[in-house]
Amino acid sequence: MSSNLHLTILGCYAAAPSSFKNPTSQVLDIRNHLFLIDCGEGTQVALRRNKIKFSRIKHIFISHLHGDHFFGLMGVITTFSLLKRTAPLTIYGPKGLKEIILLQLKITQGFTSYPLRFVEITSKEPTVIYEDNEVTVTTIPLKHRIYTNGFYFQEKPGERKLDINACLNYEIDKAYYSKIKQGGDITLDDGTLIPNDKLTFDPSKPKSYAYCSDTAYKEAVATQIKGATVLYHEATFLESHAHLCKSTGHSTAAQAAQIATKAEVGSLVLGHYSIRYGDLNLFIEEARPHFENVLLGDDGKEFTF
Amino acid sequence: MSSNLHLTILGCYAAAPSSFKNPTSQVLDIRNHLFLIDCGEGTQVALRRNKIKFSRIKHIFISHLHGDHFFGLMGVITTFSLLKRTAPLTIYGPKGLKEIILLQLKITQGFTSYPLRFVEITSKEPTVIYEDNEVTVTTIPLKHRIYTNGFYFQEKPGERKLDINACLNYEIDKAYYSKIKQGGDITLDDGTLIPNDKLTFDPSKPKSYAYCSDTAYKEAVATQIKGATVLYHEATFLESHAHLCKSTGHSTAAQAAQIATKAEVGSLVLGHYSIRYGDLNLFIEEARPHFENVLLGDDGKEFTF
Numbered sequence: 012m013s014s015n016l017h018l019t020i021l022g023c024y025a026a027a028p029s030s031f032k033n034p035t036s037q038v039l040d041i042r043n044h045l046f047l048i049d050c051g052e053g054t055q056v057a058l059r060r061n062k063i064k065f066s067r068i069k070h071i072f073i074s075h076l077h078g079d080h081f082f083g084l085m086g087v088i089t090t091f092s093l094l095k096r097t098a099p100l101t102i103y104g105p106k107g108l109k110e111i112i113l114l115q116l117k118i119t120q121g122f123t124s125y126p127l128r129f130v131e132i133t134s135k136e137p138t139v140i141y142e143d144n145e146v147t148v149t150t151i152p153l154k155h156r157i158y159t160n161g162f163y164f165q166e167k168p169g170e171r172k173l174d175i176n177a178c179l180n181y182e183i184d185k186a187y188y189s190k191i192k193q194g195g196d197i198t199l200d201d202g203t204l205i206p207n208d209k210l211t212f213d214p215s216k217p218k219s220y221a222y223c224s225d226t227a228y229k230e231a232v233a234t235q236i237k238g239a240t241v242l243y244h245e246a247t248f249l250e251s252h253a254h255l256c257k258s259t260g261h262s263t264a265a266q267a268a269q270i271a272t273k274a275e276v277g278s279l280v281l282g283h284y285s286i287r288y289g290d291l292n293l294f295i296e297e298a299r300p301h302f303e304n305v306l307l308g309d310d311g312k313e314f315t316f
Numbered sequence: 317m318s319s320n321l322h323l324t325i326l327g328c329y330a331a332a333p334s335s336f337k338n339p340t341s342q343v344l345d346i347r348n349h350l351f352l353i354d355c356g357e358g359t360q361v362a363l364r365r366n367k368i369k370f371s372r373i374k375h376i377f378i379s380h381l382h383g384d385h386f387f388g389l390m391g392v393i394t395t396f397s398l399l400k401r402t403a404p405l406t407i408y409g410p411k412g413l414k415e416i417i418l419l420q421l422k423i424t425q426g427f428t429s430y431p432l433r434f435v436e437i438t439s440k441e442p443t444v445i446y447e448d449n450e451v452t453v454t455t456i457p458l459k460h461r462i463y464t465n466g467f468y469f470q471e472k473p474g475e476r477k478l479d480i481n482a483c484l485n486y487e488i489d490k491a492y493y494s495k496i497k498q499g500g501d502i503t504l505d506d507g508t509l510i511p512n513d514k515l516t517f518d519p520s521k522p523k524s525y526a527y528c529s530d531t532a533y534k535e536a537v538a539t540q541i542k543g544a545t546v547l548y549h550e551a552t553f554l555e556s557h558a559h560l561c562k563s564t565g566h567s568t569a570a571q572a573a574q575i576a577t578k579a580e581v582g583s584l585v586l587g588h589y590s591i592r593y594g595d596l597n598l599f600i601e602e603a604r605p606h607f608e609n610v611l612l613g614d615d616g617k618e619f620t621f
Contacts, residue, residue, distance in 0.1 A: 027395040030364045052391045053358050059335045076424040078394045082387075086357045089383045090332040107423035114419055118412035119381040120462050157425050 014166070016041050016218050016240060016316040021057035023282030023308045025225075025247050025261075026079055028052055032286055033310050034079035037243070038063055039220055041164050042145040047071045047087075048162060048222050054083035055090050061311060065091060066098065070141065072148070073104030074224060075159035081108065085115055092124045099126040103140050103148075105158050106131045132160055137235055151235055153226035155260035161224065163236055166217035177210050218316065221276070224283045227256055228266040233273035241316050242267075242276040243308065245283035246294050252285070264294040268301035278316060282308035319471070321346050321523050321545060321621040326362035328587030328613045330530075330552050330566075331384055333357055337591055338615050339384035342548070343368055344525055346469050347450040352376045352392075353467060353527050359388035360395050366616060370396060371403065375446060377453070378409030379529060380464035386413065390420055397429045404431040408445050408453075410463050411436045437465055442540055456540055458531035460565040466529065468541055471522035482515050523621065526581070529588045532561055533571040538578035546621050547581040548613065550588035551599050557590070569599040573606035583621060587613035 017040035022033025034051025038058075045067040047054075058065065073081050081104070091100060100123075102108065109129040116122065130140055132150060141148035144167065151161035170192040178188065183197055183205075191197065197205045221236040224245035236242060247261035256262060262270075264281055271279035279302050281294050288294075291307055298305045306314065322345035327338025339356025343363075350372040352359075363370065378386050386409070396405060405428075407413065414434040421427065435445055437455060446453035449472065456466030475497040483493065488502055488510075496502065502510045526541040529550035541547060552566035561567060567575075569586060576584035584607050586599050593599075596612055603610045611619065 027398050028361050028391070030361060052388065053361065056333050056335060056358065078390060078424065078426070082391050082394075083357065085383060086333070086387050089387075093332050111420055111423055115416055118416055119383065121383070 014042050014169075014215075014218070016220050018220070018241070018243070018280070018314045018316070019061055019063065020280075020282065020308045020310060020312045020314075021054055021061060022051055022310050023284065024079075024310070025245075025283050025285050027286075028079070029286050031310075033057055034082070035074075035224060035283060036083065037222075038068075039164055039222075041218070041220065042166055044070070044146055046148070046164065049074055049080045049224070050082075050084040050087060051079045052082040052086075055086045057310070058087075065094060066096065069098060069100060070148075071100065071102045071104075072162050072222075073102065073108055074153070074161060074222070075155060075157055076105055076107055076111075077157065077225070080225075084108075085112065088112065088116075088123060088127065089121065092122070096123075096125045099128060101128040101130060103130045103132060103162075105160070106133050137163075149235075151221060151223060151232055153223060153232070154229040155225045155227065159225060159260075161226065161232070162222045163219065163239070164222070165219040168217050169214040171207065171211035171214055174210055174212055181205055181210075183210070220316075221274075223270075225261060227260045228262050228270070230270070230273065233270050236274050236276065239274060239276045241278045241280060241314075242271050242274060243280045243282060244270055246281040246298065247283050247285050249288060249293055250297055252287075264298040265301055268298035268305060271302040271305070277304065278314075279305045280308045280314060281305060319347050319520075319523070321525050323525070323546070323548070323585070323619045323621070324366055324368065325585075325587065325613045325615060325617045325619075326359055326366060327356050327615050328589065329384075329615070330550075330588050330590050332591075333384070334591050336615075338362055339387075340379075340529060340588060341388065342527075343373075344469055344527075346523070346525065347471055349375070349451055351453070351469065354379055354385045354529070355388040355392060356384045357387040357391075360391045362615070363392075370399060371401065374403060374405060375453075376405065376407045376409075377467050377527075378407065378413055379458070379466060379527070380460060380462055381410055381412055381416075382462065382530070385530075389413075390417065393417065393421075393428060393432065394426060397427070401428075401430045404433060406433040406435060408435045408437060408467075410465070411438050442468070454540075456526060456528060456537055458528060458537070459534040460530045460532065464530060464565075466531065466537070467527045468524065468544070469527070470524040473522050474519040476512065476516035476519055479515055479517055486510055486515075488515070525621075526579075528575075530566060532565045533567050533575065535575070535578065538575050541579050541581065544579060544581045546583045546585060546619075547576050547579060548585045548587060549575055551586040551603065552588050552590050554593060554598055555602055557592075569603040570606055573603035573610060576607040576610070582609065583619075584610045585613045585619060586610060 021036040244267035246264040326341040549572035551569040
């Protein structure tokens with residue numbers, strides 16, 4: 012099974028929203044799962060403007076408890092109820108988020124029309140927090156002012172691809188196709204063994220998406236996500252403000268690109284820009300000497316990998 | 317002292333925000349106070365788009381704890397800190413709001429750069445919650461699904477207006493002008509008493525603004541705000557959905573207009589429309605048979621009274 016990753020950036024600016032710049036939120040479509048990643052104020056409106064179907068979102072991942080990454084969450088949770096959703100919603104985020112949400116539901120005499128589940132993240136090591144037959148999601152411990160995790164979304168290897176002509180030549184019954192795609196050999200009626208590699212092609216290489224925001228430069232990230240298809244890495248500052256990275260727990264565009272190079276990823280998407288800058292192209296200019304295939308994230312932009 | 321009320325509607329739609337319709341928030345400029353009333357998600361962005369100076373807002377009034385009236389509050393509080401505000405901010409709202417805000421500040425390891433004060437409202441009777449030399453603010457108990465108050469903003473009577481020609485004729489020293497404006501009589505050097513009404517004109521009639529959202533039809537509101545300059549009254553539904561008013565605790569446009577008539581207000585501004593309706597002019601059409609001077613609130617609209 013081959014598939015594409017599809018990324019929609021709902022917002023990718025740091026700190027307070029301004030008139031036309033949204034705080035962080037994005038949607039990753041991977042193997043037909045629609046994962047919402049971070050949820051700054053205004054996310055529900057950005058979802059509507061980007062025509063993303065609310066009902067397809069079943070999992071929300073919150074990196075850390077700074078307002079620009081989760082102040083839109085209560086609005087999303089409440090609106091899903093107003094829409095009479097019944098499908099469960101699971102929220103993955105740092106300990107404390109559940110308490111914030113449940114207190115508001117209690118005091119506002121609100122309730123959800125659907126099962127609301129929480130997975131509280133507390134580990135400082137990479138931890139698998141979601142897994143099914145198609146995809147795993149692992150935390151990426153980051154280096155920020157407060158406890159923060161990125162998320163590594165990885166496709167599992169797909170089934171082998173059937174060589175339909177070979178199967179027809181050997182007159183193999185269709186009933187065996189499923190077994191063959193899972194790697195099985197076949198014994199013909201005359202006793203001949205046909206090994207699987209004569210009947211199939213290799214599956215597509217599984218794709219992966221690493222989301223890293225917010226973080227200072229941290230080399231362990233590169234080790235963990237080695238060979239990822241795409242890295243989204245925060246680039247809050249240009250070199251002119253590099254001295255602010257340490258105290259704020261953020262990165263420059265050049266540092267994001269250095270992580271991309273060390274991790275040997277396919278593509279780098281930049282985001283989480285400080286709103287002090289007018290010309291986003293400067294981020295590309297400062298990143299490209301370190302990593303060639305760099306893309307500029309921006310509100311409303313979509314990428315397919 | 318004569319002054320105008322200036323009202324800016326930041327948002328006036330019910331329930332969940334949609335792509336281009338904001339939940340409730342508005343700014344009242346009265347005697348040079350800038351009061352923020354309700355604070356739905358996206359309020360800080362709406363404030364910026366309407367070019368309202370954050371630093372002029374010192375008091376925020378929250379009617380009730382439904383998300384479309386307060387989910388933008390944490391964003392406003394946090395952004396004021398990012399801007400390094402030092403002036404105190406006071407928030408008036410139902411009991412429970414303080415707990416919600418303080419829990420989020422605690423868990424997010426956030427703090428405010430300025431003193432943050434809360435006035436928790438619990439009374440079911442009209443209660444003065446703010447008063448200074450110029451203005452009083454009194455709660456208007458409303459009838460909604462949860463505990464809800466409107467707010468009645470009233471100018472205090474101004475000083476009497478000096479009849480400067482009369483004062484010059486009597487050769488009264490300027491040192492006495494302040495006393496005269498406060499209503500004092502004057503005794504001339506020859507012992508003649510000049511009563512105040514020979515030296516002054518009546519001050520302008522104090523203006524007032526009654527904010528009533530969200531509420532079902534409630535006649536006691538009309539009694540309390542009798543003669544108000546302006547009434548903002550919710551009109552969630554048209555007659556075609558009047559049957560929903562009781563269960564939801566909302567009003568129709570006609571009911572809003574009936575309250576305006578009974579209260580003998582100067583003007584009625586409608587708002588809090590259900591987003592199911594396309595043509596807002598229908599709200600005016602259904603209100604006008606009951607009250608002539610009705611105005612259509614809408615996001616970004618400004619009114620001067």
